[in-house]
Amino acid sequence: QKEVEQDPGPLSVxxxxxxxxxxxxxxxxxxxxxxxxxYSRKGPELLMYTYSSGNxxxxxxxxxxxxxxxxxxxxxxxxxxxxxxxxxxxxxSNDYKLSFGxxxxxxxxx
Amino acid sequence: xxxxxQAPTSQILAAGRRMTLRCTQDMRHNAMYWYRQxxxxxxxxxxxxxxxxxxxxxxxxxxxxxxxxxxxxFPLTLASAVxxxxxxxxxASSVTGGYGYTFGSGTRLTVV
Numbered sequence: 528q529k530e531v532e533q534d535p536g537p538l539s540v541x542x543x544x545x546x547x548x549x550x551x552x553x554x555x556x557x558x559x560x561x562x563x564x565x566y567s568r569k570g571p572e573l574l575m576y577t578y579s580s581g582n583x584x585x586x587x588x589x590x591x592x593x594x595x596x597x598x599x600x601x602x603x604x605x606x607x608x609x610x611x612x613x614x615x616x617x618x619x620s621n622d623y624k625l626s627f628g629x630x631x632x633x634x635x636x637x
Numbered sequence: 638x639x640x641x642x643q644a645p646t647s648q649i650l651a652a653g654r655r656m657t658l659r660c661t662q663d664m665r666h667n668a669m670y671w672y673r674q675x676x677x678x679x680x681x682x683x684x685x686x687x688x689x690x691x692x693x694x695x696x697x698x699x700x701x702x703x704x705x706x707x708x709x710x711f712p713l714t715l716a717s718a719v720x721x722x723x724x725x726x727x728x729a730s731s732v733t734g735g736y737g738y739t740f741g742s743g744t745r746l747t748v749v
């Protein structure tokens with residue numbers, strides 16, 4: 528079993544819809560949780576970073592962490608075609624090395 | 638523009654050949670990483686370096702070696718390439734103790 532599980536999708540939604548992405552993990556040592564966005568043929572870029580359980584908002588993006596269930600989510604409100612990308616969850620402990628999910632490919636249809 | 642430069646952008650390599658993937662950053666980040674990205678498997682850590690002069694093994698280090706002679710450069714070498722090393726390779730960097738990795742644009746390597 529991989530440390531980080533992420534449904535690869537693909538996910539296709541109409542413009543304006545809410546996109547919901549999630550990951551589960553098995554390593555209780557993970558304390559830091561991130562979401563990266565990766566456009567086609569580009570490197571990943573950091574989208575959201577959170578440490579504690581609960582919600583964190585940044586514009587149209589909300590990251591949610593539930594450490595008791597070992598489950599994290601990313602919600603994108605009012606999705607735009609420019610949000611079409613692969614979204615990677617990532618997690619780390621005190622060794623500062625990240626473990627990534629496989630990524631979910633999202634297409635927002637105009 | 639500050640960031641990470643990877644070279645080459647893509648390469649087709651004959652099996653058994655030696656290849657060095659180059660990575661240079663200009664952000665003075667202490668930590669650097671090499672990941673490979675494969676469909677369905679996501680990003681897997683190959684090697685890392687917390688500071689110049691030190692390196693460590695990641696999840697999939699076999700067949701790869703790295704060096705960190707200075708802060709800016711972190712080359713990845715395939716001593717004798719095999720087809721299973723066909724992948725997209727990403728170099729990343731961060732401040733020490735930071736998770737906000739900055740990634741390069743990747744090197745697409747095909748071993749035939």
